[in-house]
Amino acid sequence: MKRIKKNLHSIIVFLLFETVAVTLWLTKDNIFYLLNFSYIGCSIALGVFLYSRKYKYARRVVQLLVGLYMLVYLGLICGENMQIEGFWYYLFTGVFEAATIHYAVAKIFGPLIFGRGWCGYACWTAMILDFLPYKTPSQPRKRLGWLRYVTFAASLIFVAALFLAKVGNIERIMFWAFLIGNAAYYAVGIALAFACKDNRAFCKYVCPVTIFLKPMSYFALFRIKCDKDKCVSCGKCRRVCPMDVDVTDNSRRRKNGTECILCMECVKNCPKNAL
Numbered sequence: 440m441k442r443i444k445k446n447l448h449s450i451i452v453f454l455l456f457e458t459v460a461v462t463l464w465l466t467k468d469n470i471f472y473l474l475n476f477s478y479i480g481c482s483i484a485l486g487v488f489l490y491s492r493k494y495k496y497a498r499r500v501v502q503l504l505v506g507l508y509m510l511v512y513l514g515l516i517c518g519e520n521m522q523i524e525g526f527w528y529y530l531f532t533g534v535f536e537a538a539t540i541h542y543a544v545a546k547i548f549g550p551l552i553f554g555r556g557w558c559g560y561a562c563w564t565a566m567i568l569d570f571l572p573y574k575t576p577s578q579p580r581k582r583l584g585w586l587r588y589v590t591f592a593a594s595l596i597f598v599a600a601l602f603l604a605k606v607g608n609i610e611r612i613m614f615w616a617f618l619i620g621n622a623a624y625y626a627v628g629i630a631l632a633f634a635c636k637d638n639r640a641f642c643k644y645v646c647p648v649t650i651f652l653k654p655m656s657y658f659a660l661f662r663i664k665c666d667k668d669k670c671v672s673c674g675k676c677r678r679v680c681p682m683d684v685d686v687t688d689n690s691r692r693r694k695n696g697t698e699c700i701l702c703m704e705c706v707k708n709c710p711k712n713a714l
């Protein structure tokens with residue numbers, strides 16, 4: 440009983456993903472969904488378990504387990520475009536498959552529960568960016584957030600144009616779009632990280648997925664909260680935050696609140712255990 444209590448968070452995460460896995464397996468009559476979501480659930484539950492044991496690289500382990508699986512296995516080996524272009528593609532073809540399911544679970548409805556956990560633990564773009572040297576931003580935010588609307592519109596226009604022009608073999612084009620899109624994301628992400636001295640500059644200014652993630656995560660069930668009675672306003676949480684969130688403000692409107700990726704750096708570094 441004591442052991443169950445100690446690992447309760449890991450068990451809840453695992454059961455949450457298992458519910459999605461079994462539901463999709465039975466409704467879609469496809470065992471892939473059972474294996475896919477079970478693997479992701481196990482990876483995240485392992486991360487939560489390692490975090491509870493204070494393992495320093497718990498989050499990085501999950502990032503690599505899930506990110507590499509999605510990038511290499513689903514993307515490169517299975518040929519599924521799991522990026523935003525793939526989402527538009529499946530949406531336009533009217534099928535609830537691959538990227539549409541991925542977006543629904545990880546990026547549209549999931550954030551109502553776990554906020555931007557996707558960005559902290561699973562994204563294969565950030566998986567690489569987080570290896571770069573600028574873990575916490577040393578400069579104030581730039582007014583470049585409008586760029587995300589440009590990339591969002593560009594992805595939509597690109598796929599819509601393929602459909603309107605009735606281009607043949609769009610599936611093949613989607614595979615190449617996945618390769619080229621990822622290469623571009625990594626190139627721009629790394630260049631921006633060095634230019635802004637901020638690993639997460641791409642996430643803050645360019646990533647089109649944030650158009651879904653930010654409004655949905657505003658309502659997130661799981662949020663980091665501050666115990667005002669314990670907080671001594673030392674500002675350490677703010678200094679270690681990669682996303683410039685004012686986590687001492689408990690309101691949903693807190694500064695950069697929809698940017699929190701639940702990385703737990705603030706929690707780990709708070710000297711008063713106030714978070």
Ligand code: SF4
Binds near residue numbers: 562649
């Ligand atoms: S903002 Fe975009 S690139 Fe950054 S972690 Fe989230 S989904 Fe990945």
Ligand code: SF4
Binds near residue numbers: 672708711713714
């Ligand atoms: S690190 Fe902890 S004590 Fe310091 S300001 Fe943040 S919440 Fe308060």
Ligand code: SF4
Binds near residue numbers: 684704705706
């Ligand atoms: S440091 Fe805290 S507030 Fe900042 S992104 Fe990580 S979990 Fe969120």
